[in-house]
Amino acid sequence: xxxxxxxxxxxxxxxxxxxxxxxxxxxxxxRDASLTVLLSGMTLLSGRNGAGKSTLLRAxxxxxxxxxxxxxxHGLPPAQARxxxxxxxxxxxxxxxxLPAVSHVRAAVDGLRWGLPLHLRPRREEADRxxxxxxxxxxxHRPLGLLSGGERQRVGLAQALAGNPDLLLLDEPLAALxxxxxxxxxRLLEDLTDRLGIGIVLTSHETEALSGxxxxxxxxxxxxxxxxx
Amino acid sequence: xxxxxxxxxxxxxxxxxxxxxGTVGWFLMLRRQAFAAxxxxxxxxxxxxxxxxxxxxxxxGMVVFSLMAGFVIGAEREGERGIPAQRDSTIxxxxxxxxxxxxxxxxxxxxxxxxxxxLLFGDVxxxxxxxxxxxxxxxxxxxxxxxxLGRRLLFASLAPEVARARxxxxxxxxxxxxxxxxxxxxxxxxxxxxxxxxxxxIGPAATALKLGLGxxxxxxxxxxxxxxxSWGGLMLSWxxxxxxxxxxxxxxxxxxxxxxxxxxxxxR
Numbered sequence: 001x002x003x004x005x006x007x008x009x010x011x012x013x014x015x016x017x018x019x020x021x022x023x024x025x026x027x028x029x030x031r032d033a034s035l036t037v038l039l040s041g042m043t044l045l046s047g048r049n050g051a052g053k054s055t056l057l058r059a060x061x062x063x064x065x066x067x068x069x070x071x072x073x074h075g076l077p078p079a080q081a082r083x084x085x086x087x088x089x090x091x092x093x094x095x096x097x098x099l100p101a102v103s104h105v106r107a108a109v110d111g112l113r114w115g116l117p118l119h120l121r122p123r124r125e126e127a128d129r130x131x132x133x134x135x136x137x138x139x140x141h142r143p144l145g146l147l148s149g150g151e152r153q154r155v156g157l158a159q160a161l162a163g164n165p166d167l168l169l170l171d172e173p174l175a176a177l178x179x180x181x182x183x184x185x186x187r188l189l190e191d192l193t194d195r196l197g198i199g200i201v202l203t204s205h206e207t208e209a210l211s212g213x214x215x216x217x218x219x220x221x222x223x224x225x226x227x228x229x
Numbered sequence: 230x231x232x233x234x235x236x237x238x239x240x241x242x243x244x245x246x247x248x249x250x251g252t253v254g255w256f257l258m259l260r261r262q263a264f265a266a267x268x269x270x271x272x273x274x275x276x277x278x279x280x281x282x283x284x285x286x287x288x289x290g291m292v293v294f295s296l297m298a299g300f301v302i303g304a305e306r307e308g309e310r311g312i313p314a315q316r317d318s319t320i321x322x323x324x325x326x327x328x329x330x331x332x333x334x335x336x337x338x339x340x341x342x343x344x345x346x347x348l349l350f351g352d353v354x355x356x357x358x359x360x361x362x363x364x365x366x367x368x369x370x371x372x373x374x375x376x377x378l379g380r381r382l383l384f385a386s387l388a389p390e391v392a393r394a395r396x397x398x399x400x401x402x403x404x405x406x407x408x409x410x411x412x413x414x415x416x417x418x419x420x421x422x423x424x425x426x427x428x429x430x431i432g433p434a435a436t437a438l439k440l441g442l443g444x445x446x447x448x449x450x451x452x453x454x455x456x457x458x459s460w461g462g463l464m465l466s467w468x469x470x471x472x473x474x475x476x477x478x479x480x481x482x483x484x485x486x487x488x489x490x491x492x493x494x495x496x497r
Contacts, residue, residue: 061394079396087394096259096387096438103443104387111384112395116376143441159391169394 013074014038015060015201017225020069024055031223032068039074039167039199041215042189046207051220053203054090057169060201061087074166086160088153090171097145101155104144105130108162130158133196135188150181157188168192170202174209182209189213230467235354242356242364243459246420246429249368251452252375253413254430256406258438260386263431264317265302265407268324269414270426272298275331277418282338288363288419295411298323303407304400353420353463353473360419367416371409382406383444420459421474428474429455432481439488454484 015037022030029052037043047053058064060071062078073081096104105127110117117123131140136154139147144155153173160168173189174182186209192198204210219226230236257266276294277287305319356364375382385392385399393399417426433454437447462476 058394063390063393082394082396085394087391089390089394095261095389098438098441099259099387099447100441100443107380107383107387107444108391108395110380111392111397113380114377116379159388163395 013040016072016075018070018072020059020071021067022052022055022059022064023067024052024064027052028223029055029220030225033224034069035218035225035227037216037218037227039201041199042193042210042213043199043201044207044210044214044217045201045203045220046205046217047203047220049205053220054171056220057087057171057201057203060169061085083163084166086163086165086168088156088160088168088170088173090175098143100141101136101144101147101151102127102131102140104155105140105158105162108159112163126162127158130161131155133161133192134158148181149176150184153177153181153185154188157192161192165198167199167201170200172203172205174204174206179209182206186210186213230464235356236463236467238356238358238361239353239463240460242353242361242420243463244456245361245364245368246417247455247459248452249371249413250417250429251433251455252448253371253410254434254455255437255444255448255451256375256382256386257410257430258434259383260406262410263427263435265320265410266414266427266430268302268320269295269298269411270418271324272327273411273415273418273426275327275334276415278331278334278338282334286360286363288360288415291415291418292367292412294327295415296408298327299407299409299411300404303404352422356419364416364419367412371412371416374405374409378402378405378409421477428478428481429459432477432485433458436481436484436488439485439492441492458484 015035017030017033017035020030020033021028022033027050045053045056055064059066060073060078061082071078074084076084106123109123109126109130128137128140131137131154134154134157136151136158139151140155144152147155157168157170157173160170170189173185177185189200189202190213193200202210215229217228219228231240254266257263273291273295276290276292278290279294280287280290283290301323302320381392381397381402384395385397385402389399414426414430417429420426421429433451434447436454437451440447440450442450458477458480459473461480462473465471465476466473
C-alpha cells in the first residue's frame with residue numbers, strides 16, 4: 001500500500017483518496033493509494049513528467065475513471081464535487097480564436113443551462129466581474145487569438161471561476177510563460193486565495209516561482225502520494 | 230419575376246434554407262467542422278439517389294442518409310482535449326462509403342447523368358409546395374433543437390474540456406448537433422445542390438467569424454449574408470441565366486475575401 005499521510009481530519013474541506021488505483025494508458029499513476037489532505041490555500045501537485053498529475057486532476061473531476069477506490073473532494077464524489085470546482089486545462093483553449101475573449105467567458109457563465117438566455121444583462125455583468133477579478137478587462141473585447149499566453153491564462157481563469165467554485169484545479173498555469181508572466185500569475189493566484197478564500201490545486205514544474213507561496217506540496221511518485229506542509 | 234409561382238417558391242425556399250444554413254453553419258465553423266458540412270451534403274446526394282431508385286422523393290433520402298451519417302460522425306469517441314482524435318478519418322470513410330453507394334444507386338435507377346446533375350447542382354426553381362412545407366418542417370425542427378442546445382453547445386464548442394469538467398454532456402450535445410447539421414445539410418442541398426450546399430453553410434459563417442463578432446451578432450450576420458447570397462443568386466440567375474449555385478459559391482468566396490481585407494486594413 002502507498003504512503004498514507006493524515007494532514008487533516010476535515011474531509012468536507014479537503015481531498016480524500018481511499019485505496020485508489022488509477023492508470024493513464026500503460027502508466028500506473030496511483031496503486032492502492034490513500035490520502036487525506038486539506039485543500040485550503042494553495043496546494044502544489046508535483047511529480048516528474050508523465051507521472052500522471054493531469055490525470056489525477058481529471059480523475060477528481062470524474063473525467064477519467066478510477067480502476068479501484070474512491071476520490072472525495074470536499075466530501076463529495078466527482079460527479080457532485082465538480083459543481084464546486086473550477087478547472088483550467090493546460091492549454092486554455094485553441095477554439096474560436098477570432099471570437100472576443102469576453103464571449104468565451106460569457107459562454108462559461110451560463111453554459112450549464114439548456115435553452116436560450118432570456119436575460120442577457122446578468123450574464124454580461126457576471127462575465128465582466130470575472131474578467132475584472134482576473135485582471136483581464138483591458139483586453140476582454142480583443143480576439144482571443146491575438147492575446148499573449150499570460151493574457152489567455154487570465155481569460156482561462158475567468159472561465160474557471162464561472163459558477164463561483166470553492167476550489168480551482170489548474171493544470172500547469174505557469175507553463176509557456178516567461179519569468180515576468182509567471183510572477184504576475186502567481187500574484188494573481190495568491191490574490192484569489194486571499195480575497196475569495198478559494199482553495200487552489202495546481203500542477204507545475206516551476207517550483208522556484210511558487211516557493212514561499214504554496215501552503216503544501218503533494219508529491220506524486222511511485223504510484224503513491226506524499227504530503228509536505 | 231415574382232409573377233411566376235416557381236420564382237415565389239424559390240425565394241421562399243431560399244429564405245428558409247438561408248436562416249437554417251446561417252445558424253447551423255456558424256456553429257459548424259466554430260467547431261471546425263467544415264469538412265463535416267461538405268461531407269454531409271455529399272452523403273445526402275447518395276441518399277437522394279437511393280430514394281429516387283426506390284421511388285421516394287429525393288429529399289426523404291437526403292434526410293435519412295445525412296441523419297445516419299450525422300449520428301455516426303457525432304458519436305465518435307472524444308479524445309483527451311474534447312475533440313475526437315480520428316474525426317477527419319471517420320468523416321472521410323463515411324463519405325467514401327456513401328459515395329460508393331450513391332454511384333450504385335444511380336446505376337440501378339437507370340437515370341444516371343440527368344439525375345446526378347439535378348442532385349449535384351440542385352433545382353431551386355423546381356421547388357413545389359410540398360417540398361417547401363417539408364423544408365419549413367425541417368427548419369423548425371433544427372432551429373428548435375439548436376435553441377434548446379444553444380448555451381451548452383456554445384460552451385462545449387468554445388471550451389470542450391472545461392465544459393466536460395463542469396458536467397456538460399459533451400458527447401450527447403455533439404451527437405444531437407450533428408443530427409441537426411445533417412438535416413440542415415439535406416435541406417440546403419435541396420436548394421443549392423449537393424456540391425454547393427455547403428457553400429451556403431460555410432461562406433456566410435466563415436465571414437462572420439472572420440470579423441470577430443460575438444455569438445449573437447455573428448449568427449445574425451451569418452443568416453443575413455446567407456439570405457443575401459441565396460436571394461441575390463436567384464435574382465442574378467434570372468438576369469444572367471447563369472446557375473444559382475454559381476452565384477452563391479462566388480458570393481460566398483467574395484464575402485469572405487472582403488471580410489479578410491477589412492480585418493487586414495483595420496489591424497494596420
